[in-house]
Amino acid sequence: MTTTAPTTAGPAPLAGRFDVIPLESVVFGPGAAGGLAAECERLGMSRLLLIASPSLARRLDMRAVFDAATGGRVAGVFTGGRPHVPDDVVLAAAEAARAAGADGVLSVGGGSVVDLGKAVSLCVAEGVRTREELLAWRVVFEYPATVEIPTTTAPQLPHIAVSTTLSAGEFTSIIGITDTQRLVKDLYITPSLVPRMVVLDPELAVHTPRDLWASTGLRAVDHAVEALCSTSAQPVTDALSADALHRLTRYLPVSTADSADLHAAGQCQVAAWESIFGLTNVNLGLSHGIGHQLGARCGVPHGITSCVMLPAVLDYNLEHTSPAQARIAQIFATAAGVAAEVGAGELVRRFIASLGLPTSLREVGVERSEFPALARDAMADLIVASNPRPVTGEDEVIAILDSAY
């Protein structure tokens, strides 16, 4: 529009865009995972491939539990997932879906299990059976601005994700798949990859090991913190991220200490959802960008990458994000009963340590000799280009890794 007089002087007007990914429903609360028959009916799912976390499958008879929950719709079970979604696992799970004649996916577990569910939907829709066919769908990025995102068109299998950790990958249309030959985590991005429905049931989360629960909670903290610090922060993500941090700083310690506290667990699950709500609409930063590569190359779990990188990245970005960091510091300081002047980086570091989680690369066994390769891979990660403080080269990434060592 050019129909108006120039604006009066003052702050720059809000401007942005918010695209909604095609997730249809979220149900949350104790027992939510127990009543999925009507949801399967609504989504046209009659033969499910149940992809269950291996650790959960050791504790519960997953086929029996989810046959009951879905009205007898489980046609096959896959429990061969591994952290960071290696490509061989993806191809095996897709083959299991075909063998079961699956018309839908039900994933139950943490981020790797849900990502595997998304990957199966993609592979079945696009007829992917080999590593080469899979790689054709990855995002190719060259620093700083060349991106190729393949367009998928085939309808994917409907997917219900029942999440038992807090990393919130079930709310995204992004998959990270590790190429086991190149030892790099590739991104796959298609809006329709997001599950149609997400279920957050604290009764199921009591089985999640507490260290995994806590560290994935830090992943949610990382989502919220990098959204608030984003170069493209916007009101909806700011409001939800801040609310997520209020809940996580209050309830993650409680829930980590007592898995039977369903109120605290549910608060953390909802906070994880809030931390990622609309996150595709804002640019993230180095904690996510370096974290992807720490996972692929060094096998560091998602949540732990946030524990060891987020404080160092906050320190690195401080001058470029001081208003956001002041807001973050206030939330953590209030929860800890200390002064916000301590600063966001240090407050987040203390919060992580208070949960018994590692705060340095040394503690998680990453060697300095890997820094050059990590820095090179990170510079090839789409997300690094959007860090609030521009990253001028691999040397800077190595300096950040040093500070996190």
Added chain:
Amino acid sequence: MTTTAPTTAGPAPLAGRFDVIPLESVVFGPGAAGGLAAECERLGMSRLLLIASPSLARRLDMRAVFDAATGGRVAGVFTGGRPHVPDDVVLAAAEAARAAGADGVLSVGGGSVVDLGKAVSLCVAEGVRTREELLAWRVVFEYPATVEIPTTTAPQLPHIAVSTTLSAGEFTSIIGITDTQRLVKDLYITPSLVPRMVVLDPELAVHTPRDLWASTGLRAVDHAVEALCSTSAQPVTDALSADALHRLTRYLPVSTADSADLHAAGQCQVAAWESIFGLTNVNLGLSHGIGHQLGARCGVPHGITSCVMLPAVLDYNLEHTSPAQARIAQIFATAAGVAAEVGAGELVRRFIASLGLPTSLREVGVERSEFPALARDAMADLIVASNPRPVTGEDEVIAILDSAY
């Protein structure tokens, strides 16, 4: 799930469901309405029926402005809208869409114009040409629990809504259409009625009369307040509603006083969006329920119904919603620089009066003799049944109307 030991004692766990309506994108900021050609292309819209607010059409050459903005796609223009969306206007606009061979709707204006756009999409899809055919699609409700919502199946015309007021109807899949024979506002509810895309452009909003801007801003306040007080309040709507109230209490007075302040206008537009984000997932209350009937029977504009009813409804609901009202009071008190102990009802009343808006039914010309009919119609409004304080009969509605008189 019944796989866990009983929870430890403590607060009741969070539980709920959040369904996402199929709105795809929101763009906001100065100039956002000027670049819609690519969006029309993406949505498959080549021949638009432009439904423009009559008052805007007197100020701007709408066909020329939006032909430029859409790359020459305006095939017909309809400017015959009237407040509260009378049924005869709906039928006339649908006929205009057919005459223009429209494959898409572009609505530009306030809530009535956007609702007309939704109604045209419905009528064209379902072949509605008469009052009787239209009424077949309305929601039929009998107090307290009998609801019939007709299911639409035909694909609707894609619809882009460019909003110039703050009542936020462009974010819902609900239409209120006034039956001019029964003088009742009927609800029409179908998820796909929500526009595919919403545009919030403060440069276009400079033309909105300031009293309409302010009163529709109170409509957004009403959405946020009744969401926070809802019997089914949930974290996502709570966080966004609270953020909306922070922005509206700060920027609505600024923007009402100075239409050229695009920063303040944009803050109000985003706040209106936040106020209604996810609102279909929570029950609203009497301010919306009575407001619908004040509009249909007495011709009171949407925003004004909120001005005159919301404070009285807050007072009526106080004992059933005291934690939410304390939070609301804190936000209004902080903005006004007074003590929160004044109470939410009185603080909202003062905020309304400070904007030069009416705070009583008397001021807007509603006669006491109309109270019995208003109360009867309100009891037939779906929303009244969900008010936080149960409404036992028409006498109670009349008592609330008395207190708002």
